[in-house]
Amino acid sequence: MRIVIAGGSVGGLFAAELLRRAGHDVTIYERSSSGLEGRGAGLVAQQEVFAMLREAGVEHVARFGVEARERIVLDRAGAVVHRQATPQTQLSWDRLFRVFRERVPEGGYVGGRAVTGVTQEARQAVVQFADGGREAAELVIAADGLGSTLREVVAGPGSQPAYAGYVAWRGLVPETAVPAVAAVVLFERFAFYDMPGAQALGYLVAGPDGAVEPGRRRYNWVWYRRYTPEQLVEVLTDVDGQPHDFSLAPGQMRPEAADALRADAARLLPPAFAAAVTAEPRPFVQAIFDYAAPRLVAGRLVLIGDAAFVARPHTAMGVAKVAGDAFALRDALAGAGELPAALAAFERERLEHGRAVVAYGRRLGASLG
Numbered sequence: 457m458r459i460v461i462a463g464g465s466v467g468g469l470f471a472a473e474l475l476r477r478a479g480h481d482v483t484i485y486e487r488s489s490s491g492l493e494g495r496g497a498g499l500v501a502q503q504e505v506f507a508m509l510r511e512a513g514v515e516h517v518a519r520f521g522v523e524a525r526e527r528i529v530l531d532r533a534g535a536v537v538h539r540q541a542t543p544q545t546q547l548s549w550d551r552l553f554r555v556f557r558e559r560v561p562e563g564g565y566v567g568g569r570a571v572t573g574v575t576q577e578a579r580q581a582v583v584q585f586a587d588g589g590r591e592a593a594e595l596v597i598a599a600d601g602l603g604s605t606l607r608e609v610v611a612g613p614g615s616q617p618a619y620a621g622y623v624a625w626r627g628l629v630p631e632t633a634v635p636a637v638a639a640v641v642l643f644e645r646f647a648f649y650d651m652p653g654a655q656a657l658g659y660l661v662a663g664p665d666g667a668v669e670p671g672r673r674r675y676n677w678v679w680y681r682r683y684t685p686e687q688l689v690e691v692l693t694d695v696d697g698q699p700h701d702f703s704l705a706p707g708q709m710r711p712e713a714a715d716a717l718r719a720d721a722a723r724l725l726p727p728a729f730a731a732a733v734t735a736e737p738r739p740f741v742q743a744i745f746d747y748a749a750p751r752l753v754a755g756r757l758v759l760i761g762d763a764a765f766v767a768r769p770h771t772a773m774g775v776a777k778v779a780g781d782a783f784a785l786r787d788a789l790a791g792a793g794e795l796p797a798a799l800a801a802f803e804r805e806r807l808e809h810g811r812a813v814v815a816y817g818r819r820l821g822a823s824l825g
Contacts, residue, residue: 457480457481457593457594457595457789457795458480458481458592458593458594458595459475459480459481459483459593459595459596460482460483460485460581460583460591460593460595460596460597461483461485461597461599462485462571462583462596462597462598462599462600462606463484463485463487463598463599463600463601463761463763464485464486464488464557464565464567464599465486465553465599465601465761466549466552466556466775466778467599467601467760467761467762467778467781467782468484468486468597468600468761469484469556469557469559469560470508470556470778470779470782471597471599471760471781471782471785471786472484472560472565473508473511473512473556473559473560473782474511474782474783474786475785475786475789476561476564477511478786478789478790482564483563483564483565483566484564484565484566485569485570485571485583485585486567486568486569487568487569487570487600488567488568489567489568498521498522498546498547498548498549498659498660498661498662499546499774499775500546500547500776501518501521501545501776502772502773502776503776504777504779504780505547505775505776505779506518507783508782508783512556512559514555514556514559517551517552518547520547520548520662520666520668521545521547521548521662521668522545522546522660522661522662522668522673523543523544523644524543524544524545524644524645524659524660525541525543525644526539526540526541526542526543526645526646527539527540527542527645527646527647528540528645528646528647528648529647529648529649529650530641530647530648530649530726530728530729531649531726532649532651532726533726533727534641534726534728536641542646544646546661546662547662548661548662548666549775550662550664551662551666552775554666569585569586569587570585570586570605571583571584571585571586571600571605571606572585572586572605573605573606574596574606574609574757576754576755576756576757579594580592580593580594580756581593581596581755581757583596593756594756594795595756595758595795596757596758597757597758597760597785598757598758598759598760598763599760599763599778600763601761601762601763602617602702602745602747602762602766603701603702604762604763606757606759606763607749607759607763607764609754609757610749610751610752610753610757610759611749611750611751611759612750615749615750617745617746617747617766618745618746619688619743619745620743620744620745620746620768620818620821620824620825621683621684621744621824621825622653622654622681622682622743622744622821622824622825623680623681623683623741623742623743623744624678624679624741624743624744625678625679625680625681625717625733625739625740625741626676626677626678626679626739626740626741626742627675627676627733627735627736627738627739627740628661628674628675628676628706628736629674629677629732630663630674630675631643631670631671631672631673631674632671633735634675634732634735635731635735637727637731638727638728638729638732641728642658642675642729642732643660643675645659646659647729649725649726649729651724653681653682653824654679654681654682654724654824655679655680655824656678656679656680656725656726656729657677657678658675658676658677658729658732659675659676660674660675660676661673661675661676662674677729677732677733677736678769679725679733680744680821680824682824682825691713691743692704692743694709694710695707695708695709702742702743703740703741703742703743704740704741705740706739706740707738708740709738709739709740714738714739717733717739718733718734721733721734722734744769744821744825746767746768746814746818747762747765747766747814748765748766748810748811748814749763749764749765749807749810751807752764752803752806752807752810753799753800753802753803756795758785760778760781760782760785760806761774761777761778762774764781764806764810765810765811765813765814766814767813767814768817768820768821769817770820770821771813771816771817771820773813773816777810777813780809781806784802784805785802788801788802788805
C-alpha cells in the first residue's frame with residue numbers, strides 16, 4: 457500500500473520501519489523543520505522496545521545506556537531515608553531516534569511540512585498540508601503526538617487531552633556542571649524526594665551524542681509541581697509573551713520564571729536537587745495530560761502513540777506503547793485481506809491496552825494532580 461505517516465518522532469519512525477520492511481511504500485511528514493534530536497533524555501526500554509531493535513537489526517543500541525544501581529529517597533535535609541537495590545538501565549532517546557531516522561530511505565522523511573487534515577474517498581484518503589498541498593494514500597497513520605491535528609477526525613470534535621493539574625519542570629545538565637557535593641549523592645542511582653503535591657527525581661542519562669562514559673553524560677532532573685489551569689497559562693507563556701498549549705522547550709522560558717524556579721528549588725528541595733536545578737541554564741517544562749481515545753480507526757485513518765492515548769510519564773511506557781502499536785498494526789495488515797478488517801483487528805488489540813496504560817498513569821500520579 458501507499459502509506460502516509462503524520463509525525464516523525466520515534467512512533468512514526470517505528471511504524472515506518474516495520475511497514476517498509478513489510479513491502480509498503482511509506483512517507484513520513486513531520487511538522488518541525490528544525491529536527492527532533494535533543495528533545496529526549498533517557499527512556500526505560502521495555503520488551504516492546506527491545507523487540508523493535510531486534511526487528512530492525514540494531515540491537516547494539518541497547519548497549520548504549522546508563523545504569524542506575526539503586527533507588528534512594530531523600531529527606532528535606534538531603535539524608536538518604538530509604539535505599540533499594542533495583543538496577544535499571546536508561547537508553548538514550550536521542551540515539552534511538554537518530555538510529556531509526558537514519559534507516560529511512562532518501563525522500564521517505566519530509567520535515568517542515570505539517571499535515572492539517574484528511575478527507576476520504578472510497579479507495580483512498582487525501583492528506584492536506586499547511587502549505588496547501590495534497591497527497592493521496594491508501595492508509596494514513598496519525599503519529600502526531602499529544603497535540604495531534606488528526607485525532608478529531610477519528611475520535612470526534614473536542615477530543616483533546618485533559619490537563620492533570622500539574623507540570624514537570626525539567627533539566628538536562630552536563631554531569632561536569634553538577635557540583636561535586638551534589639554528584640556524590642545523586643549520580644549512579646535514581647533519587648527521589650516527595651513532598652505534598654510535588655515530587656523531584658533524577659538520574660544520569662547519555663550525553664547528547666549518545667556517550668555513556670563518565671564525564672560525558674547528563675543529569676536528568678524532573679520536578680513535578682501543581683498549578684491551577686489559570687496558573688498554567690502563565691507557566692506556558694514563553695520569552696516572547698506567546699502562550700503555548702503543552703510545553704516550553706529549552707530556551708523558551710522567560711528569565712524571570714527560570715529565576716523563580718531556582719529560588720523555589722533552594723527553598724523547597726534537598727540541597728543536592730537544588731544544586732542540579734540551579735546548574736541548568738535553560739530549564740524547560742511540560743504540562744501533564746491524560747487522554748484515551750474512544751476509537752482508533754476511521755475509514756483509512758488510524759491513530760497510534762500519543763495521538764491515541766496520552767499516559768502520564770510516571771508509567772515510563774510511552775515509547776514501549778507506541779512500539780507495541782507499530783507491531784500490532786504491521787501484523788494486522790499482514791493477517792487480514794481487506795483493509796477494514798485489518799484495522800478493526802488492530803483496534804480490538806490496542807484499545808484496551810491503551811486504556812489500561814492511561815488508567816495506570818492516573819493511579820501513579822494521583823497524589824500530584
